[in-house]
Amino acid sequence: MVSPMHMDKLVAWDTLRPPQTMVSGIVTDVEGNPLSGVHIKLESTGSGTISKLDGSFRIQAGTNDMLVFSILGFRTLRVPIAGRVVVNVQLEEDVTQLGEVVLNAGYYSVREKERTGNIATIKAKTMEKQPVGNPLAAMQGYLSGVNIVQSTGVPGGGYDIEVRGQNFINGVSDPMFIVDGVPFGSQSLGSFNVSGQILGGNISPLNAIDPNDIESIEVLKDADATAIYGSRAANGVVLITTKKGLAGKTQFRANVSSTLGRVSNFLDLMNTEQYLEVRREGVVNDGFGAFLDDPAFDFVWPDIKSWNNSRYTNWQKVLLGNTAYRNKAQFSISGGSEQTQFLISVSHQKETTVFPGDANYKKTSVHSNLNHHSNGGRFKINLSTIYTHENNRLPRTDFTNKAYSLEPNAPTLYDEEGNLNWEGNTWDNPLASLEEEYQVATNTLIANAMVSYAVMPNLELKSSLGFNKYRLDSYRTLPSSARNPALGLTPQNYSSLSTNGSERQSWIVEPQVHWTKRWGRTKFDILVGTTFQQETTEQLIQRGTGFPSNSLLENLAVAETLEVLQDSDSEYSYNAVFGRLNLNLVGRYILNLTGRRDGSSRFGPGRQFGNFGAVGIAWLFTEETLFRNSSLLSFGKIRASYGTTGSDNIGDYRFLDTYNVTGLDYDGSAILEPSGIFNPSFGWEENKKLEVALELGLFNDRFLVNSSWYRNRSSNQLIGIPLAATTGFSELTGNFDATVENSGFEVDVRTTNLQKKNFKWSTNFNITVPKNKLMKFDGLESSTFANRYIIGKPLSIVKLYNALGVDPEIGIYQFEDYNEDGEINSSGDRQWVEDFAPKYYGGLGNTISYGKVSLDFFWQFKKQRAYNELRFISVPGARGNVPVRLLDRWQQPGDVKPVQMATAGLSLGEDTGGLQRRSNAAVSDASFIRLRNISLNYKVPTLANGLDINVYLQGQNLLTFTNYSGPDPEQPSNTRLPQLRQITLGLQVGF
Known part of the structure; x- marks a missing residue:
């Protein structure tokens, strides 16, 4: 029942609404082609609809209302209804429509033209042109200030991401x-x-x-953009917004594609003749040459004496040279009325590897969205869910290291009977590891509900409710059959099973109040809200050994010995109050204030709460009378921001006494050992952020440039302070008086080079020049961190020996003795400093379209240094293949060579090869320019009314220009598969 007082309010609300009528029409471009996806809104209420594939629309509106037509790439058009029931309009193309681009800032949205903070964005149209399976892969190189590196080319692998550098010494980046x-x-x-x-x-x-389910990704970088998220935003914020349904006719879309992937670059290794030459030479140099002719010692060097010395196998092609296949299909259905829209999308993909065997990765995902608003738009609700099941079945061993190190004359993989060949027990057959099994299954659920109600036209109450569950179950088997039978291993004395059952679950509730007030061209915005969040994590890792047979290997219950390697659970609670005040004066002076008070369960009593906030200002100087009629400068803005965010990225329960299960047992009982010591006095890390930026638009926004300078200083660092072994604890968590600074320049450029009737060409470019340094660290010289960090240097440095080359008389690597004690040791002689952080990085992309054909290509570049192959092997002569560059070695007195004399590793003495691997000789330039992706799309002429067909060809990592001698300059490792070169052929159908 509604009270008389509330009834009066409802009547008052209804009197604000003019008489309604159904208005219809068609939206086209200036050439008469229908435009679908055009947003048509009522200026008075903000409610609206979207045009269909044929450009038609229908909307309930007042007879004297104003319709606003908007879509990216076209000028916004305001059309009065003036009593009409049919309104047909034509939209003119616009170069950029900067003022209409809306960015997601998390708790609120803001027009790009009016933002006071630094928000980088990548849209669906860019991500859809890349054959990738992870959102981070689609972002690589596209966003300034965001450095993303793929950690492995194996399906399901991870990525490392940093937004404006590493802020904290011992925290998560x-x-x-x-x-x-x-x-x-x-x-x-x-x-x-x-x-x-x-x-x-x-x-x-x-x-x-x-x-393909993502509509946009926004990265919040500076204080103004991130402070409203408080402590959780110290390292930046990545906002992922998924696609939603559109009003209109129900639409069905299908996208099927097939991808081929191969390793793009192999190392230049020695052939059999070269390998055996340096191998024999190494044995002789070590003083064992006489034994080479003694048959009794043939077992010591089978590669020289027993194996076929004329055989050559390119193990990189055998173990890494297969073609990986990825087949993917995605189907979606969307549509709805003006008030209710829906979308359901289902995708499935299967991906194989370049390794031998039948390893594969499967992923099935379901995404749904339901959006509804009441008649008049006062009540709104949006429901969104993502559920994904992944099943990753891979060989437990990455064959990359074997491919680089197996002897070129190693035996064949199989004997004449088709069994694994052990060649008289003289080698470990690499394919034996295929007998091992590794499998990981993950289930992920992300659900969100956003509910809002407009109490008054300018006052809205809303609340976001979210739930997230991530479950991972994996196991690995090591059967005795995966090892040489001559070793006499049995299931009872060798076979093992390791399992990992982990789960992370969280919920969040965020009630909010949003009030807006306008006075002419002045706008006042206030947002106030609170956050309640809780996260729990559980992990149980076990290992069973000794099984009756390998057929029972997946049953831990029959294991003779069962160890608990890790049994942990934690709970994290978080509560906050946040607010935003935004003042826009006459569309040219903007003030944005944000603040948050955070409470975290990761700190002890009295230390749990922290206050964070920021101020952002912007001046749109082209709104001044002086610039309004400029033919050159169409847009100009100066903005600045300053504020603080915090960090509690230290893990749960670190201030309490904690214990771990050791995995050992005492009289059948598990043993607990102390792992953490009570320290309730440490508190929040703090990151102070400052930014100044200039944004310009030239030639009617055909040329847009956004340049910014930033400086972030992170202090009160939370660090694990090492303790003496006599205490029984490895470290004590506490705040150090240390400060890390990240500063740099970022430039983003977007240009429209040509725009004719059927031809368009646009370019985007970004570059980041970052700088990181440790400004302050009290007591560093006397701490255990003295060998890792230097005041005034980046956190990414490594300390190395200074290689002086090969002594031409004795043929041994030489190094600088910094402390002049007559010895080369790590305590005083590793003083050469190398920085592995990029000096600058960025990307350059072009989009060219002619008629129904479009071509996109994007180049990524990075200036950096990295470990080369000498990091992994620096001396020839030992068993195992090596890079051919090591053939240029010292052989006799007087030789001036870059590589020391060959050695088989049999002689005693100083390991100069090991010193060389930890010297500056093992570091080289790893800069590169890479054709990150290319996409060619052809829109098939319409065969039937409403049928939309696109055929596309895409490539990923097709070309890399670099002087780096390793397999991949972005991933310098000899143990992990480098990222693959991929080509995709696909078909999109919609109706």
């Missing part, structure tokens, strides 16, 4: 991820104890989000 308003943990729950070398435990949870 990942930004905060939010998917449709729900915080999403990006940290893997995998374990190296189970996954081993293949993924190293780095299984990206973000694989659960299909890039």
Whole structure:
């Protein structure tokens, strides 16, 4: 029942609404082609609809209302209804329509033209042109200030991401991820104890989000953009917004594609003749040459004496040279009325690897969205869910290291009977590892509900409710059959099973009040809200050994010995109050104030709460009379921001006494050992952010440039302070008086080069020049961090020996003795400093369209240094293949060579090869320019009314220009598969 007082309010509300009538029409461009997806809104209420494929629309409106037609790439058009029931309009193309681009800032949205903070964005149309399975892969190179590196080319692997550098010495550098308003943990729950070398435990949870389901990704970088998220935003915020349904005729879309992937670059290794030459030479140099002719010692060097010395196998092609296939199908259905819209999308993909065997990765994802508003638009609700199941079945061993190191004359993989060949027990057959099994299954659920109600036209109450569940189950088997039978291993004395069962679950509730007031061209905006969040994590890692037979290997219950390697659970509670005040004076002076008071369960009593906030200002100087009629300068804005965010990225329960299960047992009982010591006095880390920026638009916004300078200073660093072994604890968590500074320049450029009737060409470019340094660290020289960090240098440095080359008389690597003590040791002689952080990075992309054909290509570049192949092997002569560059070695006194004399590793003495691997000789330029992706799309002429067909060809990592001698300059490792070169053929159908 409605009270008389409330009834009066409802009547008052209704009197604000003019008489309604149904208005219809068709939206076309100036050439008469229908435009679908055009937003048609009522200026008075903000409610609206979207044009259909044939350009038609229908909307309930007042007879004296104003319709606003808008879509990217066309000028916004305001049309009075003036009593009409049919309104047909034509939209003129616009170069950029900067003022109409709306960015998601999380709790609110803002027009790009009016933003006071730094928000980088990538849209669906860019991500859809890349054959990738992880959102981070689609972002690589596109966003200034965002450095993303793929950790492995194996399906399901992870990515490392930094937004404006590493802020904290001992903390997590990942930004905060939010998917449709729900915080999403990006940290893997995998374990190296189970996954081993293949993924190293780095299984990206973000694989659960299909890039084709994403509408946009925004990255919040400066204080003004991030402070409203408080402590969770110290490393930046990544907002992922998924697609939603559109009003109009029900539409069905299908997208099927097939991808081929191969390793793009192999190392230049020695052939059999070269390998045996340096191998024999190494044995002789070590003083064992006489034994080479003694048959009794043939077992010591089978590669020289027993194997076929004329055989050559390119193990890189055998173990890494297969073609990986990825087949993907996605189907979606969407539509709805003016008040209710829906979307349901289902996708499935299967991907294989370049390794031998039948390993594969499967992913099935379901995304749904329901959007509804009441008649008049006062009540709104949006429901969004993502559910993904992944099943990753890979070989436990990454064959990359074997491919680089197996002897070129190694035996064949199979004997004449088709069994694994052990060649008289003289080698470990690499394919034996295929007998091992590794499998990981993950289930991810992300659900969000956004409910709002307009109490008055300018006052809105809303609340976001989110739930996220991430479950990972993996196991690894090591059967005795995966080892040489001559070793006499049996299931009873060798076979083992390791399992990992992990789960992370969280919920969040965020009630909010939003009030807006306009006085002419002046606008006042206030947002106030609160956050309640809780997250729980559980992980159980077990290992069973000794099984009756290998057929029972997947049953832990029959294991003779069962160890608990890790049994942990934690709970994280978070509460906050936040607010935003935005003042826009006459469309040219903008003030934005944001603040948040955070409470975290990761700190002790009295330290749980912290206050964070920021101020952002902007001056749109082209709105001044002086610039309004400029033919050159069409847009100009100066903006600045300053504020603080915090960080509690230290893990749960670190201020309490904690214990771990050791995995050992005492008289049948598990043993607990102390792992953490009570310290309630440490508190929040703090990151102070400052930014100044200039944004310009020239030639009617055909040329847009956004340049910014930033400086972030992170202090009160939370660090694990090492303790003496006599205390029984490895470290004590506490705040150090240390400060890390990240500063730099970012430039983003967008240009429209040509725009004719059927031809368009646009370019986008970005570059980041970052700088990181440790400004302050009290007591560094006397701490255990003295060998890792230097005041005034970046956190990314490594200390190395200074290589002086090869002594031409004795043929041994020489190094600088910094402390002049007559010895080369790590305590005083590793003083050469190398920085592995990029000097600058960015990307250059072009989009060219002619008629129904469009071509997109994007180049990524990076200036950096990295370890080369000498990091992994620097001396020839030992068993195992090596790079051919090591053939240029010292052989006799007087030789001036870059490589020392060959050695088989049999002689005692100083390991100069090991010193060389830890010297500056093992570092070289790893800069590159890479054709990150290319996409060719052809829109098939319409065969039937409403039928939309597109055929596309896409490529990823097709070309790389670099002087780096390793397999991949972006991923310098000899143990992990480099990222693959991929080509995709696909078909999109819609009707």
